[in-house]
Amino acid sequence: MLHTEGSLLTIDVGNRETRTEDIDDVLSSFVGGRGVGTKLAHDRIPFDADPFGPENSLYFTTGPLQVSNMSFTGRMNCTGVSPLTGGLLSSNAGGFLSRNFGAAGYGAVELTGQSDELLAIHVTDEGVEFEDVSHLAEATVGEVGEYMDDEHGLGDDQLVVAGPAGENRVRFAAIMTTEHRAFGRGGLGAVMGAKNVKCISFDGDSAPDIDINQIQMDIHREAATADDHPMKKAGTTSVTEYANHVSALPTHYFSELEFEGASDIGGDAVAEKKFKRGTCSQCAFACKLPTKDEETGLETEGPEYETVMSFGSNAGVDDVVSVMKSNDLCDELGMDTISCGDVVSAYLAANDEFGNSDLVHELVEKIAYREDEGDLLAEGVHRAADELGVEDWTVKGLEFAAHDGRTLNGQGLAFAVSNRGADHMYAEFYSKEYPLVGKDEAVDPEGLDGKPPLVVEKENHNAVLDSGVVCKFSRDFMTEERLETLLDAEYDELMEMGATVVELERHFNNRRGFDREDDTLPYDLPEFESALSEYYDERGWNDDGTVPEGSSAVSADD
Ligand code: SF4
Numbered sequence: 001m002l003h004t005e006g007s008l009l010t011i012d013v014g015n016r017e018t019r020t021e022d023i024d025d026v027l028s029s030f031v032g033g034r035g036v037g038t039k040l041a042h043d044r045i046p047f048d049a050d051p052f053g054p055e056n057s058l059y060f061t062t063g064p065l066q067v068s069n070m071s072f073t074g075r076m077n078c079t080g081v082s083p084l085t086g087g088l089l090s091s092n093a094g095g096f097l098s099r100n101f102g103a104a105g106y107g108a109v110e111l112t113g114q115s116d117e118l119l120a121i122h123v124t125d126e127g128v129e130f131e132d133v134s135h136l137a138e139a140t141v142g143e144v145g146e147y148m149d150d151e152h153g154l155g156d157d158q159l160v161v162a163g164p165a166g167e168n169r170v171r172f173a174a175i176m177t178t179e180h181r182a183f184g185r186g187g188l189g190a191v192m193g194a195k196n197v198k199c200i201s202f203d204g205d206s207a208p209d210i211d212i213n214q215i216q217m218d219i220h221r222e223a224a225t226a227d228d229h230p231m232k233k234a235g236t237t238s239v240t241e242y243a244n245h246v247s248a249l250p251t252h253y254f255s256e257l258e259f260e261g262a263s264d265i266g267g268d269a270v271a272e273k274k275f276k277r278g279t280c281s282q283c284a285f286a287c288k289l290p291t292k293d294e295e296t297g298l299e300t301e302g303p304e305y306e307t308v309m310s311f312g313s314n315a316g317v318d319d320v321v322s323v324m325k326s327n328d329l330c331d332e333l334g335m336d337t338i339s340c341g342d343v344v345s346a347y348l349a350a351n352d353e354f355g356n357s358d359l360v361h362e363l364v365e366k367i368a369y370r371e372d373e374g375d376l377l378a379e380g381v382h383r384a385a386d387e388l389g390v391e392d393w394t395v396k397g398l399e400f401a402a403h404d405g406r407t408l409n410g411q412g413l414a415f416a417v418s419n420r421g422a423d424h425m426y427a428e429f430y431s432k433e434y435p436l437v438g439k440d441e442a443v444d445p446e447g448l449d450g451k452p453p454l455v456v457e458k459e460n461h462n463a464v465l466d467s468g469v470v471c472k473f474s475r476d477f478m479t480e481e482r483l484e485t486l487l488d489a490e491y492d493e494l495m496e497m498g499a500t501v502v503e504l505e506r507h508f509n510n511r512r513g514f515d516r517e518d519d520t521l522p523y524d525l526p527e528f529e530s531a532l533s534e535y536y537d538e539r540g541w542n543d544d545g546t547v548p549e550g551s552s553a554v555s556a557d558d
Contacts, residue, residue, distance in 0.1 A: 001028065001029075001031055001487055001488055001489040001493070001494070001497075002031070002064045002065075002486070002487045002488040002489070003027045003028050003030075003031045003032055003064050004027050004031070004032035004033075004036065004061070004062060004063055004064050004066075004107045004108070005027070005064070005107060005208040006027075006105055006106045006107030006108070006208065007020040007021060007022055007023065007106060007107055008020065008021050008022075008023045008040070008106070008107060008108045008109075008110060009106040009108070009109045009110070009123065009128070010109075010110045010112060011109065011110065011111050011112070011121060011123075011128060012112050012113040013111065013112070013113045013114065013115040013119060013121070013130075013195050013196065013197055014054055014112075014113030014114050014115060014116075015113060016115075016130050018127075018128045020106070023036075023040070023107060023108065026039050026040060027107055027108075029497070030467060030497060030500075030501070031063060031064065031464075031467040031468060031487060031494075031497065032061055032062055032063035032064050032066075032077075032107075032467055032468065032469060033061050033062065033063040033076070033077040033090075033092075033466050033467040033468060033469035034061070034077045034079065034090040034092070034463060034466035034467050034469070034501060035463065035466070035467030035497060035498075035500075035501050036059070036061045036107070036108055036467070037059040037060075037061045037077050037078065037079030037090055037108070038079055038088065038090060038501050038504050038505055039501075039504060040059050040079070040108065040110065041057065041059055041079045041080060041081075041088055041508070042088065042504045042505075042507070042508050042554075044057060044110070045057055045080070045081060045088075045508075047508065047511035047512060048512070049081055051080075051081045051082060051083035051086065051187075051190075051191060051194075052083055052169060052190070052191070052194040053114070053194075054112070054113045054114035054195070055112075056080055056081045056112075056191055056194075057080060057110050057111060057112040058078055058079070058080040058110070058111040058112075058188060058191055058192060058195075059077075059078065059079040059080065059108055059109070059110055059111075060076065060077070060078050060101065060108065060109040060111070060160070060200075061076065061077045061078075061079070061107075061108045061109075061469075062076045062077070062098050062101055062102055062469060063076075063077075063467060063468040063469035063470070064210070064468070064487070065210070065216075065468055065469070065470065065486065066098040066099065066101070066102050066281075066469065067099070067102050067207045067208055067209070067210045068210050068212065068216055068282070069212065069216070069220065069282050070216040070217075070219055070220050070282060070486075071219055071220045071223035071224070071282060071283045071284045071285050071474070071477075072219070072223065072283055072285065072470050072471040072473065072474035072477070072478070073098070073281070073282060073283070073468075073469070073470060073471070074094050074095065074096065074098060074099075074279070074280025074281035074282055074283045074471070075092055075093060075094045075095075075098060075280060075469050075470075075471050076092070076093060076097060076098040076101060076469055077090055077091070077092050077466060077469055078090065078091050078092075078093070078160075078175060078183045078188050079091075080188050080191050081191070082186035082187050082188070082191075082397075082398075082420075083169070083171045083187045083190050083191060083194075084171045084172055084186050084187040084339065084380050084382075084397050084398055084421075085186060085396045085397040085398050085420070085421045086396075086397065086512055086514075087396060087419060087420070087421075087505070087508070087509040087512060087514060088419070088504075088505050088508040088509060089185070089186040089188070089419075089420050089421075090420070090466065090505075091174075091175075091183040091184060091185050091186055091188055092183065092425075092466060092469065093175070093177055093181045093182055093183040093184070094178075094181050094280040094288070094471070095157060095177050095178030095180075095181035095280055095281070096155075096157030096178050096280065096281045097157055097158070097159075097160065097177040097178060097181070097202070098280075098281055098469070099207070099281045099282075100157060100158040100202045100203060101202045102207040102208075103125070103202070103203065103204040103205060103206060103207045104123050104124055104125055104202045104203060104204040104206065105125040105204055105206030105207070105208075106123070109123065109200075111192070111195065111197065111200070112195075113195065114194065114195050114196060115195060115196040115197065116196065117132050117134060117196065118132070118133050118134045118136065118137055118167075118196050118197075118198050119131065119132065119133060119196060119197050119198065120133045120136070120148070120197075120198055120199040120200070120201070121197060121199070121200045121201070122152070122200075122201045122203070123200060123201065123202050123203070124202075124203045124204045125203075125204030125205060125206035126204070133147075133198050133199070136198050136199075137167065137198075138164045138167060138168075138369070139164070139198070140163055140164065140332045140333060140334075141161050141163045141176045141179065141331060141332050141333070141334055142179065142332055144159070144161045144163075144198060144199050145159065145161070145179060148199065148201060152201065154201050154203065156177070156178055156179045157177070157178045158201050158202055158203055159177060159199055159200070159201050159202075160175050160176070160177050160183075160192075160199065160200050161175070161176045161177070161198065161199045161334065162175060162176075162189050162190075162192040162193040162197065162198055162199070162334055163176060163189065163332065163333045163334020163335070163368065164333050164334065164368045164369060165189060165190070165193075165333050165334045165335045165367070165368040165378075166189035166190050166192055166193030166334050167193040167198070168193065168368065168369060168370045168378065169190045169193055169194055169378075170187070170189075170190055170335060170367060170368060170370070170378040171187045171190055171339075171378065171379055171380045171383075172185075172186070172187050172190075172335060172336045172339035172340060172343075172380055172399070173187055173188075173189030173190040173193060173334050173335055173336075174187075174188070174189045174330075174334050174335055174336045175188050175189045175192055175334075176189070176331065176334050179301075179331065180300065180301035180302065180331045181280075182331070182334075182336065182337075184336040184337065184338070185336055185338065185339070185398065185420065185423055186336075186398060186420065186421075187336070187339075189334050189335070213485065213486075215482050215485045215486055216486065218482075219474070219477050219478070219482065220282075220284055221284075222477050223283065223284045223285040223474075223477060224284035224285075226285065226476075226477075229285075229476070230267070231285070231287045231473065232285070232286065232287065233267070233271050234267035234268070234270055234271040234274075234289070235270075235287040235288060235289045235302075235304060235305075236287070236304045236305035236306070237266055237267040237270040237271075237289070237303070237304065237305045237308055238267040238305075239267070239305055239434070240262055240265070240266030240267050240305055240308055241262055241263060241266045241267060241268075242434065243305075243402065243403065243434075244258050244259055244262035244266070244313075246407060246434070246445075247404075247407050248402070248403055248404045248407040248408055248430075248434075249262060249309060249313050249402060249404065250309055250313060250314050250400065250402055250404050251313040251314060251316075252313075252314065252316050252345075252349065252354055253314055253315075253342075253345040253346055253348065253349035253354075253390065253393070254314065254391070254393045254400065254404075254522075255349070257404055257406065257407060259312070259313035259316075259318070260318075261312075261313070261317075261318025262313060264318040264319065264320060265308050265312040265313070265317070265318060265319070265320045265323050266308060269320040270289060270291065270302075270303065270308070270320060271289075272320075273291035273292060273293060273320065273321075273324065274289050274290065274291050275290060275291065275292045276290050277290075278290040278301060280471070283471070285473065285474075287473055288301060288302075289301060289302050289303075289304070291303075291324055293321045293324060295321075296321060298321065298324055298325060298328065300324050300325075300327055300328035300331065301327075301331070302324070302327045302337075303320075303323045303324060303326075303327040303337070304327075304337070305402060306337065306338050306401050306402055306424070307323060307326070307327050307330075307337040307338070307341060308323060308402075309338075309341070309401075309402035310337060310338050310339075310340070310341020310342050310344075310345065310399075310402075311323045311326035311327065311337065311340075311341040311344070311345075311360065314341060314342060314345040315341060315344060315345045315348055315354065315355070315360055316345075316348065316354025316355040317354075317355055317357055317360065318355070319357060322357035322360065322361075325357075325361055326340075326341065326344075326360055326361060326364055329361060329364045329365065329368075330364060333364070333365070333368035334368070335364070335367070335368060338399055338400075338401055339380060339381075339398070339399040340364060340367060342381055342393065342399035342400065343367070343377045343380055343381050343384060343399065344360055344363050344364065344367075344377065346377075346381050346384065346385065346388055346390045346393070347363060347373065347377060347388060348360070349388075349390050350388040350389050350390050363377065376388075380394070380397060380399065381393055381394050381399050382394040382397040383397075391522055392522060393422075393522055394421065394422060394522075395415050395416060395418065395421045395422035395518075395519075395520065395521065396418075396419075396420075396421035396422075396514070396518050397421060398420060398421025398422050398423060399422060400415065400422040401415075401422060401423055401424035401425075402424065403424050403430035403434075405521065405523070405525070406523055406525075407445060408429070408430050408433040408434070408445045409433075409445060409446055409447055409448055409451070409525050409526070410429045410432065410433050410443065410445065410448065410451040410454065410455060411424070411427075411429045411430040411433060411445075412521060412523070412525050413429075413448055413451060413452065413455055413525065413528070413531055413532075413535070414426065414427035414428075414429040414455050414458070414459075415521065416519045416520060416521045416528075416532070417455065417459075417519050417532070417535055418459075419502065419505040419506055419509055420505075425462070425472060426459060426462065427455050427458040427459045427462060428458060428462055428472055429451075429454070429455055429458055431475060432454065432458070433445040447526055447527070448525060448526060448527050448528065448531040449527070451531065452531050452532075452534040452535040452538055453534075453538050455535060456499075456535065456538045456539060457495075459498070459502050460495045460498035460499045460502065461495065461498060462498070463497075463498035463499075463501040463502055464483065464487075464494045464495065464497065464498040465478075465483075466501075467497065467498070467501065468483075468486070468487060470483075470486075499539070499553075500553040502539075503539070503541075503547055503551060503553035503554070504553055504554065506541070506545075506546075506547050507547040507551065507553070507554045510545075510546045510547055514545070515544050515545045515546050516532065516536075516543070516544045516545035516546075517545075518545070519532060519545050532545075
């Protein structure tokens, strides 16, 4: 199998020490990205680690294609124990960081320990430097970028940054890069903040070489010329009106599935605000959305579809500029827009304030600094629901993404079983259930009959892409045969690796107390319990949702 090259760089921020070690066996078995991050985290983080403690670690990893010129490779991975779910979680960010990370020459970077001082860490192919940046306490993502540019000549595409929310341990704080791109889900920004690390920069000239092959060039050319693809115009928001039409758009804190203001915040509304092309490293598909509102001067990137849901329909807000502003505030303060929008919507539901944009923006700021009611909301929906008097719309503590499972029932099952919680990209099953997108391979969104094996297959396939690291929006361009050629392995071998990644996550989470009781939903689906048993059976797991003793995926000495 093709795999990432390079050693593991460990940065112990408590002792300000670094070391490198050979991890070729891990790289050759797990390709890169999420696979490598998961294997390292599973084997090196204690099962009882406090997510905010020094024993939790973050693993930054790329895949072997991140040094290529192929489209859909402008992303990288981060893995650690989530302070939101309490489970092992990988998050994936786009932008231009992956090439700069690769240029520093390491296969993976492990961030561990806890510093007394607020630190910036500079990683280059010549070594690591620690910089005391106490003066950047509670600085926004943009302010950190300005400082690093002025003082070190570093671009924001060379940085990962914890915003004020990360420093304040907001449980859904994101790690930000390239200004508007986020390792968004699960609160890894709060793990970085708890380590007292404000920023890490990557620089160098030591990227490994890669052979360019015909498949890479074909994919790149097709991505560049797919002019009619809806995502080229409006990115992920292109699905908004369709999701609303088929009753899959969560609205008014999940109490409805259609939003009458959908067209005011959806694909066309966002596309109207788009003022230039936006992309990730080397990607000719360019689905990103740099947007600008001439009237207010607000300039940001996005919102993406999920943010249109969380800060738009779910909050009862039908003003696209308001959603842009919520999105921008989250990027500047360093928070996941899905979890933040959902917890704000929960507050609006509790106080009968749907549609109050001023209150939405005030709450976002208060959450980042944990001021007043923001302190409760910073804990996320799962921990705040009782006090707010609202239903707990989470799975494993992670707030729901859009593509509602009450309409797309297979996606509902996928939300329930995902090791990451209610995240849409773990299995991305909605793409099979929307007839518009799935075309001839679409499945009936109603019911769960026959779907558990398909969910397993999608989860494994996505674990392969996340290890590659190949953007999931390559789905209309990436056949099994192409993936085999790109990663130089049989598809079955790759899928086996994907299954191992999912099983390692599950095993780690089992050891932290997760089982079938956690694979649950806040709504009923037909034949849900039997579908759950079928899913476990397909994976070879116990009927209580645990990985059996002696599983080959799990090393014998743990
Ligand atoms: S398809 Fe979009 S998100 Fe994926 S790498 Fe390309 S620009 Fe980035």
